[in-house]
Amino acid sequence: MKRFSIFVDGQPIDADEAATVAAAMWNAGLSHFRTSVAGERRGPLCAMGICFECRVTIDGVPHRRACMETCAPGMRVETHG
Amino acid sequence: MADRLDAQIAVVGAGPAGIAAATRAAEAGSDVLVIDEAPGPGGQIWKHRRPEHAPRAARKWLERFVRSGARLVRGAQVIAATSDGELRAELPGAGGHMLDVRWGRLILATGARERFLPFPGWTLPNVIGVGAAQALLKAGVSFQGRRVAIAGSGPLLLPAAAALAAGGARVGLVAEQAPFPSVARFAGGLLRQPGKLLQAAMYRGRFAGTRYRTGTWITSARGDDRVREAVYTDGNRSRTVACDVLCCGYGLVPNLDLPMLLGCATSAGKVVVDERQQTSQDSIYCAGELTGIGGVDLALVEGEIAGLAAAGKSHGDRSLPARRSRQAEFAARLEAAFALRDELKSLARPDTIVCRCEDVILARLDPRWRRRQAKLYSRAGMGPCQGRVCGPALEFLFGWESDTVRVPVRPTPLAGLAHKEERADTT
Numbered sequence: 001m002k003r004f005s006i007f008v009d010g011q012p013i014d015a016d017e018a019a020t021v022a023a024a025m026w027n028a029g030l031s032h033f034r035t036s037v038a039g040e041r042r043g044p045l046c047a048m049g050i051c052f053e054c055r056v057t058i059d060g061v062p063h064r065r066a067c068m069e070t071c072a073p074g075m076r077v078e079t080h081g
Numbered sequence: 082m083a084d085r086l087d088a089q090i091a092v093v094g095a096g097p098a099g100i101a102a103a104t105r106a107a108e109a110g111s112d113v114l115v116i117d118e119a120p121g122p123g124g125q126i127w128k129h130r131r132p133e134h135a136p137r138a139a140r141k142w143l144e145r146f147v148r149s150g151a152r153l154v155r156g157a158q159v160i161a162a163t164s165d166g167e168l169r170a171e172l173p174g175a176g177g178h179m180l181d182v183r184w185g186r187l188i189l190a191t192g193a194r195e196r197f198l199p200f201p202g203w204t205l206p207n208v209i210g211v212g213a214a215q216a217l218l219k220a221g222v223s224f225q226g227r228r229v230a231i232a233g234s235g236p237l238l239l240p241a242a243a244a245l246a247a248g249g250a251r252v253g254l255v256a257e258q259a260p261f262p263s264v265a266r267f268a269g270g271l272l273r274q275p276g277k278l279l280q281a282a283m284y285r286g287r288f289a290g291t292r293y294r295t296g297t298w299i300t301s302a303r304g305d306d307r308v309r310e311a312v313y314t315d316g317n318r319s320r321t322v323a324c325d326v327l328c329c330g331y332g333l334v335p336n337l338d339l340p341m342l343l344g345c346a347t348s349a350g351k352v353v354v355d356e357r358q359q360t361s362q363d364s365i366y367c368a369g370e371l372t373g374i375g376g377v378d379l380a381l382v383e384g385e386i387a388g389l390a391a392a393g394k395s396h397g398d399r400s401l402p403a404r405r406s407r408q409a410e411f412a413a414r415l416e417a418a419f420a421l422r423d424e425l426k427s428l429a430r431p432d433t434i435v436c437r438c439e440d441v442i443l444a445r446l447d448p449r450w451r452r453r454q455a456k457l458y459s460r461a462g463m464g465p466c467q468g469r470v471c472g473p474a475l476e477f478l479f480g481w482e483s484d485t486v487r488v489p490v491r492p493t494p495l496a497g498l499a500h501k502e503e504r505a506d507t508t
Binding site: 016018019020022023024026027031032033036037038040041042043044045046047048049050051052053055063067068070 | 118119120125130131194195197204205206207208209210212213214216217220221222223306307434437438439440464465466469470492
């Protein structure tokens with residue numbers, strides 16, 4: 001399986017072509033994906049595209065669900081916090 | 082401009098029910114188009130990181146599906162549909178590009194999602210669902226060395242615990258809220274997979290290296306930047322388990338938004354279908370978890386029946402109704418065995434968040450309201466998940482049933498909603 005880096009808030013993390021962005025972030029020990037309206041840290045809850053808790057900005061596009069996006073080389077992910 | 086496709090039969094959802102329906106209909110000579118939001122077919126249950134890891138039945142069906150000639154649109158999310166033969170889906174990528182499909186018959190097989198119930202600490206990072214843990218495993222997460230607690234309800238707890246343990250997790254708790262007698266009764270009457278796991282767990286009293294506790298539920302989770310420990314009880318005594326990940330899910334609920342949008346009659350949270358899997362709407366069929374949670378075998382047989390019926394070959398296979406009755410019996414036993422206990426209604430405290438999208442706390446909700454009032458007065462259910470997480474919880478806590486479904490059924494760029502002509506002006 002092809003391995004490469006993606007960048008989360010500018011930091012490179014390991015990823016592969018079969019992993020979702022959420023999986024790559026979890027493997028890198030990142031659990032804070034977005035900040036809720038009341039200021040809480042949030043990460044994936046359902047991991048199947050239902051809950052929208054894992055939403056991040058991917059390659060400049062906001063509100064992408066990290067659990068539904070497959071990693072691609074050089075992908076740039078921004079979390080909200 | 083939106084792409085446009087025509088199909089005699091459109092199928093929404095490429096899990097077991099949708100795959101079986103599409104395969105049978107295409108084999109019967111119909112022109113079939115399947116739309117699914119995932120990058121590949123199989124749904125949540127048959128999705129695998131490496132296709133060769135999928136179970137035999139999955140590989141067999143997926144190969145047969147490919148041979149059947151049915152077309153598959155991947156990564157497309159249906160956002161709107163009308164009962165007179167149109168549906169609109171958002172295609173993958175960031176552009177908000179749309180696909181319009183004209184269909185003659187429609188088979189809905191949109192499956193189910195996990196039911197979550199609010200408890201103090203459930204919004205902490207690394208508190209996830211039980212199905213979520215399996216989804217993350219399949220999506221490439223390594224659980225090696227992570228301390229995991231698994232709780233909630235239903236036969237999914239055990240395969241999840243087994244999969245996590247096999248993936249190197251240190252499983253510190255497996256807790257089923259249903260009491261021992263009802264779980265034992267359920268396990269005793271089963272021959273198939275979840276039954277075997279359950280029987281083994283009950284017989285040994287242990288599972289995946291830890292005790293399988295029935296009549297036990299999580300009362301709170303604590304942590305800082307993520308969950309660190311969970312408190313559980315059997316109603317008499319509370320204990321604490323340290324964990325890096327807490328998986329807590331209370332069974333599954335059908336994804337009713339599309340059937341409701343299309344005016345299909347529902348009852349007790351399920352789509353009502355006749356013996357041919359046809360809904361109250363002519364030309365619209367439902368199969369799988371939409372008609373009641375019954376697992377993969379029931380989903381397959383319902384899909385086969387729906388596919389043949391939509392293709393006008395209702396009597397194409399006379400063995401199917403008997404298979405469906407047997408599996409439906411399993412579904413009824415499942416529902417009875419894992420009924421949720423009343424104690425779970427009082428886990429949330431006044432300051433516990435109930436709607437995670439809008440951070441609405443329990444104290445802001447008035448039990449005398451209906452669901453619609455809750456939306457208007459508190460914003461519960463108004464965020465991007467459109468009530469898919471808090472809805473089933475509010476129904477359990479207050480008896481608030483979901484109200485009408487509106488277009489778009491998923492958040493979508495505004496351009497996707499505009500008519501083609503309007504968009505032609507602006508692009």
